[in-house]
Amino acid sequence: MGFAEAELTRDAFLGGRVHAWQPRHGYRAATDPVLLAAAVEASAGHSVLELGCGAGVASLCLSARVPDLRLTGIERQAAYADLARRNLGPDARIVTADLADLPADLKQDRFDHVIANPPYYPAGGGTSARNAGREAALRENTPLEMWVDIAARRLAPKGWLTIIQSADRVPDLMAAIATRLGSVTLRPLAAREGRNAGRVLLKARKGGRAPFTLLPPLILHTGPDHRADGDDFSPVARAILREAAPLPWI
Template sequence: MNGLTCDALLGGRLAIRQPEKGYRAGIDPVLLAAAVPAGAGQTVLELGCGVGAASLCLGARVPDLRLTGVELQPAYAELARENARANGIALDIVTADLVALPAPLRAQGFDHVIANPPYHLRERGSAAPDPGRETALGEATPLAAWIDTAARRLVPGGRLTLIQRAERLPELLAAIDTRLGSIEILPLAPRVDRPAKLVLLRARKGGRGPFRLHSPLILHEGFRHERDGDSYTMAISAVLRQGAALPWPK
C-alpha cells in the first residue's frame, strides 16, 4: 500500500501506520477501546479491525489480553499485523468477511467482542472515492449482521462494546435480539448543550439487567471552540493521551 503515515496514539505509546489517503483511524477507535471493560487474561475479538487501532489501544491499557481482529480488506489486515509487531502487542489478524468467518474462528468463544461498524448507509450520501475508505465508512454489511456475528462469538456472560453514530441508534437497538441484554447506551456529545454525535453501546450475552440510557459524556470543554488546541475535558484527555479507561457511569 502506497502513501502511508505513522501516527501517534495514546500520547505516543503507540505508533500506527495507516494510509495517507483512505480510511484513517481517528479518536473513535481510541474511545471504543477505552470503553471495553476487559480484564487481564480475557479474550477479545474485534470485528472490522482496520489497521488495528482499537485492539492495540486496548492491548496497551490491559495486560495479557488474547486479541483477535477480523478485517475484510487484505491491505488493511497486513497493516494491522505490522502495527501489532511494531508495537510489541500480540494481535492475531484474520483476513475474512465477518459474515463468513473461517471454521477455526467460528469454533472459538470470546469474553469481549468490539466493533466500530461503518457509519453511513449507502442509500444516503455519496460513496467515498478511495475504495478502502468507502469499505470502512460505507455500510455494505447491515448492522444486524454485525450484531449477529458478535452474539454468536460471545461466551455466556460475554460483553459487546460498539461505537456508532447517534442517528443510527434506533437501527442499532432494533438489531439486538434476546441473546443480548443489560444494554447500556452512553451518548458522546462534542460540547455542553450540543446533541450527541456518537453513542457507545454495551450489552451482555444472556444479560437480564434493565436498559440504561446514560447522560451524555462531554468531549470538549466550553460551549464553543475559542482557542487553538483540542480543548478536550480532563477525562477525555486522559483517555486519548494517557490510555486511561473511559469514565463509564455506575
C-alpha cells in the first residue's frame, strides 16, 4: 500500500533546484543522497543504476547536475518505489525488487555507474526504529558484501561504483571490494574540523588498476560546534548542497 497524500511532504533540495515527495514519517532523505549524487562523475548519455533508491533523491539530484542520463532505480519497498517514479518521472525506470532477486531482464543490463547508499547498521543489535520504512532503510537486511557484489555484476567494463557508508563500516566495505573492483578512492566526511569522520564516500572501478587513494576529509560545517539558527555549512559543502556543485575528487 502506498502513502496517502496527507502522509507526504514535498521537500526542496539543491537550493530549490529540485523537489521530492517524501513520507512525513519514516525514512526521509537528508544530506547523504545529495552528497552521493555530487560524487558521481557522470556525463550526458551515461547509464546509472541506483541500488536501494528509496524515493529517488540521489538520482534526482544527479540528473539536475548532469543532463540526459539513463536512470534506473531498484527499491524493495513498494511505497518508496512509487515515490521514486513520481519524483523522477516517466523517463526513469524504477523496479520494485529485492537486490537478492533481481528481474531477469535487469540481470542482462550493464551500467556506466552504479550508486548506492546502503543501510549503515548491521542486522541485529541496537534499538529498532519505530517506523518500518525507516528501519528497513537504516538497518542492513542484505549484507554489505552482497550490495558490492551486485553492483560489480551490473557495471560495464571500466564502469564506476560510487557509494556512501558509515565510517565504521570501511573495513567491511574494503573487504567486499577487494576481489571485485579496483582504483579505489576514499574521501572521509567529517562534521567539523578536528572531528573523526562519520561517513565516507568511496569510488571504485571495474577493471581498475590504479593504487588506492585516501583523500583529505570533506569538512561539512564551519566552527567547533553549532551556535546559531540556520546552516553553517563549509563553502565546499554549501556549494554541493545548495548550488548543485560536484564533489571534488582531488
